[in-house]
Amino acid sequence: MPFTYEYPRAALTVDCVVFGFDEGALKVVLIRRGIEPFRNQWALPGGFVRPDEPLDAAALRELREETGLKEVYLEQLYTFGAIDRDPRERIISVAYFALVRRADHLPSAATDAAEAAWFEVEKVPQLAFDHGEILEAALQRLRGKIRWQPVGFELLPKKFTLSQIQSLYEAILGRELDKRNFRKKLLALDLLVPLEEFTTAASKRPAQLFHFDQRKYQSLTRKGFIFDL
Amino acid sequence: MPFTYEYPRAALTVDCVVFGFDEGALKVVLIRRGIEPFRNQWALPGGFVRPDEPLDAAALRELREETGLKEVYLEQLYTFGAIDRDPRERIISVAYFALVRRADHLPSAATDAAEAAWFEVEKVPQLAFDHGEILEAALQRLRGKIRWQPVGFELLPKKFTLSQIQSLYEAILGRELDKRNFRKKLLALDLLVPLEEFTTAASKRPAQLFHFDQRKYQSLTRKGFIFDL
DNA sequence: TCAAAAGTGTTCTTGATACACCCATGC
DNA sequence: GCATGGGTGTATCAAGAACACTTTTGA
Numbered sequence: 167m168p169f170t171y172e173y174p175r176a177a178l179t180v181d182c183v184v185f186g187f188d189e190g191a192l193k194v195v196l197i198r199r200g201i202e203p204f205r206n207q208w209a210l211p212g213g214f215v216r217p218d219e220p221l222d223a224a225a226l227r228e229l230r231e232e233t234g235l236k237e238v239y240l241e242q243l244y245t246f247g248a249i250d251r252d253p254r255e256r257i258i259s260v261a262y263f264a265l266v267r268r269a270d271h272l273p274s275a276a277t278d279a280a281e282a283a284w285f286e287v288e289k290v291p292q293l294a295f296d297h298g299e300i301l302e303a304a305l306q307r308l309r310g311k312i313r314w315q316p317v318g319f320e321l322l323p324k325k326f327t328l329s330q331i332q333s334l335y336e337a338i339l340g341r342e343l344d345k346r347n348f349r350k351k352l353l354a355l356d357l358l359v360p361l362e363e364f365t366t367a368a369s370k371r372p373a374q375l376f377h378f379d380q381r382k383y384q385s386l387t388r389k390g391f392i393f394d395l
Numbered sequence: 396m397p398f399t400y401e402y403p404r405a406a407l408t409v410d411c412v413v414f415g416f417d418e419g420a421l422k423v424v425l426i427r428r429g430i431e432p433f434r435n436q437w438a439l440p441g442g443f444v445r446p447d448e449p450l451d452a453a454a455l456r457e458l459r460e461e462t463g464l465k466e467v468y469l470e471q472l473y474t475f476g477a478i479d480r481d482p483r484e485r486i487i488s489v490a491y492f493a494l495v496r497r498a499d500h501l502p503s504a505a506t507d508a509a510e511a512a513w514f515e516v517e518k519v520p521q522l523a524f525d526h527g528e529i530l531e532a533a534l535q536r537l538r539g540k541i542r543w544q545p546v547g548f549e550l551l552p553k554k555f556t557l558s559q560i561q562s563l564y565e566a567i568l569g570r571e572l573d574k575r576n577f578r579k580k581l582l583a584l585d586l587l588v589p590l591e592e593f594t595t596a597a598s599k600r601p602a603q604l605f606h607f608d609q610r611k612y613q614s615l616t617r618k619g620f621i622f623d624l
Numbered sequence: 625t626c627a628a629a630a631g632t633g634t635t636c637t638t639g640a641t642a643c644a645c646c647c648a649t650g651c
Numbered sequence: 652g653c654a655t656g657g658g659t660g661t662a663t664c665a666a667g668a669a670c671a672c673t674t675t676t677g678a
Contacts, residue, residue, distance in 0.1 A: 173446045242473060245471065579632095597676095600628080
């Protein structure tokens with residue numbers, strides 16, 4: 167590995183797949199591109215990494231600039247580097263996978279994104295670049311992940327009902343789950359704290375609210391506990 | 396995302412964590428660096444990605460150049476981009492995770508690697524750059540992965556005994572497994588084909604040889620089957 | 625004949641699945 | 652009083668865990 171590095175260097179970007187959950191459906195943030203290439207097409211939020219900026223920080227910055235979102239769960243997904251994935255020149259993209267609460271809070275477009283919006287994952291249009299492939303990879307990651315790590319809670323309000331979380335799991339896994347079995351298993355983990363609060367809602371019986379005990383989960387994790395739903 | 400990209404660009408490398416299995420121990424390939432920085436220290440094989448080269452191809456090429464290894468199972472692991480991970484300048488590294496058969500076949504050093512050798516993962520010395528962290532990530536990936544995907548077979552000869560694969564799982568998972576239960580579960584998958592061949596070995600009872608039925612596995616996978624050990 | 629690893633079944637315990645009715649509320 | 656979603660327990664079945672002795676070979 168001599169340090170005489172004579173090649174032209176590839177440009178480096180980050181792209182974010184931001185998931186949200188609202189009205190019983192899993193959603194993803196897309197931006198409509200304001201510039202060429204793929205002008206006016208929908209794409210994932212993202213942009214160039216600055217030379218003095220950690221990758222994660224770049225992802226968070228782009229998210230905030232393009233959609234106004236912050237306070238997200240963020241994790242690196244995969245790096246896409248096919249030589250012709252960008253028609254202009256070679257661009258390497260480190261893709262991130264993000265989860266936010268309150269998908270109802272509509273993202274606001276900014277900078278070079280003309281518009282930002284939530285789409286149901288089942289209904290995303292054709293995407294720019296290889297972003298369709300990136301989204302697919304993120305979905306697979308999410309589906310695999312919610313069973314072994316308590317990331318689903320990142321998509322719900324801090325206080326949620328058991329029905330909400332079940333509906334979340336059903337939307338992500340794409341199949342119905344048995345209500346009694348789901349609750350039994352979830353409560354047996356002993357990681358949900360029932361609050362002294364109930365939903366006060368529309369024309370039906372109030373539901374118990376819970377929150378997820380992150381501290382307890384982390385302490386159990388250190389002892390080798392593995393979340394499994 | 397304006398295309399006026401005014402920043403200096405980070406350099407891009409690939410680094411490979413190559414696992415092998417031999418004498419009941421999980422091993423990893425390290426090279427002794429021939430140049431600064433970290434001259435004479437042990438590091439992961441790797442090097443710069445060429446501008447017209449896919450990332451996977453770069454990983455394979457570096458592996459071959461630095462260690463002579465080919466015919467490996469290769470998969471992208473994670474991208475490391477801390478701003479000071481290389482003392483010279485900012486370098487982004489896409490780390491790969493590789494599995495090879497016959498860890499007894501000693502890798503041969505070449506190009507700018509002064510020397511290449513297998514180390515037991517339990518006994519690796521201090522590594523250059525952030526390669527210790529990369530190795531740790533690869534180990535976690537491997538441990539998680541062998542339970543849900545039949546990658547363990549990539550570390551064994553094409554023909555192997557049940558004891559060999561059990562010893563492999565024990566080495567990777569770091570705990571002993573019950574012989575009868577392990578065999579029962581493994582054979583119940585119906586993916587191992589018993590050969591009409593036995594080990595002809597040192598002072599003990601000959602053992603049945605098997606091979607893994609890759610074709611059958613792939614066909615089952617398409618039907619939704621999930622390997623689980 | 626001894627040492628060393630190969631090979632082989634059953635019992636018990638645990639977790640997964642399937643399944644149906646009453647409750648509290650707002651309209 | 653009715654429509655809507657909230658809440659609860661048991662019986663069956665499948666998979667995981669625990670466990671010890673006999674066989675084959677080469678030295």
